[in-house]
Amino acid sequence: MRIGELAARAGVSVRSLRYYEEQGLLTSTRSAGGQRHYTQDDVERVAFIQRLYAAGLSSRTIIELLPCLDSPSDENSDAAMERMAKERDRLSAHIEDLLRTRDALDVLMVAAQAHRDARQTAA
Amino acid sequence: MRIGELAARAGVSVRSLRYYEEQGLLTSTRSAGGQRHYTQDDVERVAFIQRLYAAGLSSRTIIELLPCLDSPSDENSDAAMERMAKERDRLSAHIEDLLRTRDALDVLMVAAQAHRDARQTAA
DNA sequence: CTAAAACCTGACATCAATGTGAGAGGCAAG
DNA sequence: CTTGCCTCTCACATTGATGTCAGGTTTTAG
Numbered sequence: 047m048r049i050g051e052l053a054a055r056a057g058v059s060v061r062s063l064r065y066y067e068e069q070g071l072l073t074s075t076r077s078a079g080g081q082r083h084y085t086q087d088d089v090e091r092v093a094f095i096q097r098l099y100a101a102g103l104s105s106r107t108i109i110e111l112l113p114c115l116d117s118p119s120d121e122n123s124d125a126a127m128e129r130m131a132k133e134r135d136r137l138s139a140h141i142e143d144l145l146r147t148r149d150a151l152d153v154l155m156v157a158a159q160a161h162r163d164a165r166q167t168a169a
Numbered sequence: 170m171r172i173g174e175l176a177a178r179a180g181v182s183v184r185s186l187r188y189y190e191e192q193g194l195l196t197s198t199r200s201a202g203g204q205r206h207y208t209q210d211d212v213e214r215v216a217f218i219q220r221l222y223a224a225g226l227s228s229r230t231i232i233e234l235l236p237c238l239d240s241p242s243d244e245n246s247d248a249a250m251e252r253m254a255k256e257r258d259r260l261s262a263h264i265e266d267l268l269r270t271r272d273a274l275d276v277l278m279v280a281a282q283a284h285r286d287a288r289q290t291a292a
Numbered sequence: 293c294t295a296a297a298a299c300c301t302g303a304c305a306t307c308a309a310t311g312t313g314a315g316a317g318g319c320a321a322g
Numbered sequence: 323c324t325t326g327c328c329t330c331t332c333a334c335a336t337t338g339a340t341g342t343c344a345g346g347t348t349t350t351a352g
Contacts, residue, residue, distance in 0.1 A: 048349090049298085050297095059341080072225070076350090079347070080347080097266070099265075114280075115277060127281050130277060130278050130281070135319085139269065140223075140267065141267050143220070145264065147220045150220065151256065167298085171328075172328085183329085184309090184311065187330095188309070200318080202319075204319085204330075205316085205317065
């Protein structure tokens with residue numbers, strides 16, 4: 047498929063796909079005319095990349111992890127493993143932080159609701 | 170306390186504190202010479218702001234929530250409540266996403282570990 | 293064959309929070 | 323008063339992913 051279709055299927059902009067390639071996160075075969083062609087697998091790959099972006103990883107970090115996804119029989123596994131463990135920890139910490147933040151929001155909301163109820167009762 | 174001390178206590182840069190004020194997230198009293206003075210409460214406030222930033226809220230969004238923190242007996246409660254509910258939902262969804270991402274990372278790590286073990290056994 | 297639609301490269305724009313530097317002034321200790 | 327540190331404002335730079343525009347080429351539909 048061409049870049050437009052991949053963009054549509056993966057829910058990403060065409061611009062982003064070209065950027066991913068520029069960053070080395072995604073590769074493509076080229077037609078005689080120079081247009082990028084992708085396979086079905088790339089849809090999943092892009093989705094995974096997006097997931098890692100959403101998790102706060104940078105292109106640079108993602109690129110260190112991808113070899114592990116591409117060729118699990120690589121020597122890079124050692125370095126990648128270390129990196130993944132590190133990012134996993136960071137992610138866990140971030141999740142914990144978000145949970146605490148959500149709790150804090152809940153507290154605020156309960157307080158606001160209580161105020162609203164009080165006003166309602168008074169009215 | 171002056172801005173430098175608040176920055177140190179809250180673990181934020183002086184620049185950021187001035188930015189928060191510029192965005193209306195933080196207020197200060199000024200000395201005769203124009204220097205900002207803060208109270209102990211501001212340390213907590215800055216920590217809370219940081220927490221919301223980490224949760225992906227923008228200054229604009231935070232500013233809509235803060236009135237609710239400042240004066241829980243405000244008319245703004247209605248709008249703020251709505252906003253908080255919305256952000257809470259977004260936050261929950263984001264947390265779910267991060268959990269799935271962490272699971273995906275775990276899967277990758279298990280695969281990598283399996284490969285490493287296989288290599289170890291072979292050697 | 294031709295026109296429309298999709299694609300190409302390259303460059304500049306954007307956003308938000310923060311860094312950084314200049315030049316000037318405040319404030320406390322000696 | 324002076325020295326040194328902190329602070330002030332203003333303004334421009336940075337980062338990273340993405341938007342957008344321009345000018346040109348490829349592909350596809352009719």
